[in-house]
Amino acid sequence: MTAEPVLTVEDLTVVYETEEPITAVKHADLTLHRGEILGLAGESGCGKTTLAYAVNRLHRPPARIASGRIIFHGDQGDIDILALEDAGLRAFRWERLSMVFQGAMNALNPVTTVRAQLKDTLLAHRPRMSRKEIRERSEDVLTRVGVDPRRLGSYPHELSGGMRQRVMIAMAMLLEPQIMIMDEPTTALDVVVQRDILREIVRLRDELDFAVIFITHDLPLLLEISDRIAVMLEGEIVELEAADRLYRDAQHPYTRKLLGSFPSLSGERGAFIRTGIDETSADEISETAEERA
Template identity: 55%
Template sequence: MAEPVLEIRDLHVDYGFDDDPTHVLRGVDLTLHRGEVLGIAGESGCGKSTLAYAATRLLPPPGLITGGEVFLTDREGRRRDILSLGDAELRSARWRDVAIVFQGAMNSLNPVFRVGRQIADAIMAHRPGVRRAEAWEQAADLLETVGISADRVRDYPHQLSGGMRQRVMIAMALALEPQVLFMDEPTTALDVVMQRQILEQISELRDRLGFSVVFITHDVSLLVEIADRIAVMYAGEIVEEAVAGDVYRRPRHPYSQGLLGSFPPLHGPRRELTGIPGTPPDLSALPPGCPYAARCPHAMDVCREVRPALTPTAAGEPARSVACHLHTEDVRLPESLAV
């Protein structure tokens, strides 16, 4: 496996500055390797976007990073903690080493500036020696890179479709050839045809430019199309991490199985959707034990008392970790979760 380019270690995030904050991320550990696409899946409110914004230090108030480290290995081979960088170092690292594509392209683009100017401004801000005319030429080339005609460089955001606006955001994020690209549900508001085009575009650009991607979505079946590995989040924690195909074909955590049963398959025969009963837990008042126990059809007494750690399964599967008591040595697995 390639060397790590981004390492998130024991990351904790709270919302609120009072004496009783809400713990929305609790000890998250993730590693992204060079050239890899790491998918992060989970329901709304599980902490996916918070993880992306915390790792890039874009977390707005009242969000507060209370612990952890985010190591980025830059082009010179230096391993630095993003959370400890000064303002000047952080400004230099953003867009050059790590960039982000936000979920709402229309809200992320300035409606009163042409899209070409917004890309050109980002280039000139990080490369002072580049002239404005040259930056506009680069902006036009970037639009063509993501499948938009160069003559649209002088259009305003409202003159573009939703899919084209999302492509503009991808072009802007790639303007300085970053090593790591966070994509926060970039296809959520798009139709299935445009989703497919965006996914193919990302895969093609990744293969050509060699950057690494953290792709965030609630749709596990979508991640199977693009991701190398998948990390499933629930209640601010990683509950399963494995190779994408293994998560899709052989989910080990009951929550992963529930997510897969909530979306129609992209290929193969039709099947009945099952969904997940109940609602996600209140992060400000989590119960003891496993946070998924109240919704889990396989919950045991130990699940309601002891919080499971994210560890390799008892079956010794390579490159897979699960936070579930069902996968300890002394438990007889249900058939649906058996190896």
């Protein structure tokens, strides 16, 4: 990780223009560095998903961006995400920035195989890719997220929840974006599968050096995997700090309250992932059991 920014969010405000307008994101500032895992924490309803959608330009009415700038700092210069036209936006998504949605594991198309879904995404962006290249890339991303490439022929209902979520992460990695936004990617999964997938995400980041915005209300989990953590409260980012610093020396009263509300948060930061590594075989057994279920 370097301190070079890959994404800058400035003064972002998002309003739901409902009968009683709701300002879900209020003048948010955020910088994402190349290759870092930035955790976005905060309780349900504080605006995390709204912020993620806006960064992806996926917000739809009644949501409206009332202020702000979102800049992607690419190798070929800056891209003003809010100014992108449709074609530019289509090229941008998945290629530069991809998203794993909240509840994504249920978002796979039920009537097509994993192979077809990966292929469609690849061809939409790289129409000249050969069959062989498509096969190789598809096998490669599945292997990277820990799914046997023989699963390419499977339909979503033939996969466990954990595997479906891994496929979604594979899909998000497919075009080698510099940024992946993951919105509660493991919340619906049991703890062991969750830990396994998290470890995978950290490892992939180490290997491939993409940046991640990892969203969850689960602060202990973020403390384990994040380089820095942003804490959101009622639409505002109230604190943004290195994870260990935040753990030791939170400045904002709300962050301290949040830290205090997790009794499990005792002991050394980092235990979660390390414990996981020692329990690899247990994880494998559990994943297999889940597969059979």
